[in-house]
Amino acid sequence: MKILSTVSSMRAACKEYLLRGQTLGFVPTMGALHAGHLSLVRAAKRECNRVAASIFVNPTQFGPTEDLSRYPRPFERDAKMLEEEGVDLLFHPQVEEIYPGGATTFVEVGELGGRLDGKSRPGHFRGVATVLAKLFHIVQPTVAFFGLKDAAQCAVIRRMVKDLHFDVRLCFGETVREPDGLAMSSRNTYLSPEERKQALVLYRALKAVMELWRKGVKESALLAQAAREVLASESAVKLDYFEIVDPATLEPKGEAQGETLVAVAAYVSTTRLIDNVLLSN
Numbered sequence: 422m423k424i425l426s427t428v429s430s431m432r433a434a435c436k437e438y439l440l441r442g443q444t445l446g447f448v449p450t451m452g453a454l455h456a457g458h459l460s461l462v463r464a465a466k467r468e469c470n471r472v473a474a475s476i477f478v479n480p481t482q483f484g485p486t487e488d489l490s491r492y493p494r495p496f497e498r499d500a501k502m503l504e505e506e507g508v509d510l511l512f513h514p515q516v517e518e519i520y521p522g523g524a525t526t527f528v529e530v531g532e533l534g535g536r537l538d539g540k541s542r543p544g545h546f547r548g549v550a551t552v553l554a555k556l557f558h559i560v561q562p563t564v565a566f567f568g569l570k571d572a573a574q575c576a577v578i579r580r581m582v583k584d585l586h587f588d589v590r591l592c593f594g595e596t597v598r599e600p601d602g603l604a605m606s607s608r609n610t611y612l613s614p615e616e617r618k619q620a621l622v623l624y625r626a627l628k629a630v631m632e633l634w635r636k637g638v639k640e641s642a643l644l645a646q647a648a649r650e651v652l653a654s655e656s657a658v659k660l661d662y663f664e665i666v667d668p669a670t671l672e673p674k675g676e677a678q679g680e681t682l683v684a685v686a687a688y689v690s691t692t693r694l695i696d697n698v699l700l701s702n
Contacts, residue, residue, distance in 0.1 A: 422504040424511045428519075428559055431512045435473060435560050438509075443470035447562030447589075449553065452476040453493040453607035454502050457597035461566040462506045464594055473510040473560055474503050480516055481527070482548030493610055512560070519555055527551045528585075530577050536671035537573040537684055538695065541661050546577045553578060557587050565589050570596040570604050572682055572697045576671050596697070598624070604696045611692040620689045622655040623696045626663070630683050634700050639676045641665040644683070652687065661686035661693065668699060678702065 425431045438445050446465030450458050465472045476499055483489035496513065503511055527547055533539070534546035557565070567575055575593055582591060597605045602624040603617070612620060626648040633647055648663050666673055668682040677683075677700050684697040 422500075422508050422511055424500060424513055426512075426514050426518065428514065431473075431510065431514075432559050432561075434510050435562075438471045439561060439563075444563040445469055445560070446472045447556075447560050447565045448472070448474040448508075449556050449565070449567075450474060450476055450499075451478045451492065451607065452499045453495060453610065454499045455597075455605045455607065455609075457568050457570065457594070457605040459502065459506055460597050461568060461594050462503065462508060464592060465564065465566050466507055468564055468592065471509045472507065473512065473562065474508050475512040475514075475556060475560075476500075477512070477514055477519065477552070477556075479519075479548055479552040481520070481551055482545050484542055484544065487542070488608075488611075493607060512556075519552065528554050528581065530581060533577055533580055533671060537662065537664060537666070538686065539573065539577075541686060546574070549574055550577060550581050554581065554585065554587075557589055562589050564592050566592045566594060568596065569593050569699070570606070570696065572668065572684055572699075573671055576669055579669065602628075604694075606694060608692055608694060612689060616657075616689045616692065619655050619657050620692075620694055622652055622658050623685050623687055623694060626651040626685060627683060627696060627698045630665075631698055631700070634677055639678060641673070641675055641677060644677060648683075648685070652685075657689070659688040661688060 446469035448461045448465055478492050480489055528550035530546050530550045539546045603621055629647050629651045630644045633644055645663055652660055663685045666682050668680055674681055681700040682697055686695045
C-alpha cells in the first residue's frame with residue numbers, strides 16, 4: 422500500500438490506474454477506523470480493480486465548540502488495518518495541503534444542509550461537501566463508498582454529486598452494529614463503560630418504532646411519541662433530535678409511507694451519537 426500526502430502525488434497515482442482502464446473505488450474517512458469502515462473497503466474491493474482510501478480529519482465540518490482537537494487519530498493502527506484489507510493507495514494529507522493559505526471557495530448545500538445534523542451543527546455539511554468535492558477532484562474515483570449510519574450526509578452527497586455533475590457512482594453500505602445493537606462510530610471510544618450502556622437507548626428507541634410500524638402504525642407523531650418514551654428512560658441521555666423524514670430531502674413526513682428515514686441524535690454525557698433506520702414498504 423502506498424501512503425501519499427500531497428495532492429499532486431495522490432492525483433498522479435490515481436490517474437495511473439485510470440489510464441490503464443482500471444476501475445477505482447474510494448473510501449473517504451476521518452480515521453479511527455472500525456468494522457463499518459472496513460465493510461466499505463471490502464465492498465470497494467469486490468466492485469473495483471483498485472481501492473483508494475483517505476484519512477483526513479476535516480476541520481471545516483467541526484463547529485467552534487466541537488471535538489476537533491480531541492478527535493481520535495490513531496494513524497499507524499488505521500494504516501495497518503487498511504493495508505491488511507488490501508487497499509492500494511492511502512491519502513493522508515495535512516490540513517494545509519487540502520486548504521492552502523487564503524482558500525476562500527466552499528460548496529454550499531442549500532436548505533438540505535440545514536436539516537437533521539445540519540440544523541444542530543450549522544456549517545457542518547458545508548464542510549463535508551467542500552472536502553468531498555476536493556477529494557473527488559483529486560482521486561477521480563469510479564465508485565465512492567459511504568456508510569448509511571450518516572444518513573443525512575448521504576443525502577447531501579447524493580445531491581452534490583447530481584448538482585455538480587460529478588462523474589462518480591455512489592455506493593452506500595448498511596450500518597454496522599456491535600452485537601448489542603450499538604451503531605459503530607469512531608466517537609464510541611469516548612464513552613465510559615456506563616455511558617456505553619446508556620447509549621444503547623438510541624437503538625432501543627429505533628427498534629420500538631420499527632415494531633410499531635410493522636404492526637401497521639404509520640402516523641409519524643405516534644411513532645415519534647413511542648421513541649421519545651423509550652429515550653426518556655435514560656435520563657443521562659439528552660436528545661438532540663428525533664425525526665421521521667424523507668431520506669432524499671430530509672423533510673418531515675406525516676406518515677411513514679414508502680421509504681422513510683427514522684433518525685436520532687443524542688448526547689451521552691458530552692459525546693454526540695447518531696443512529697437511524699430506514700423503513701421501506
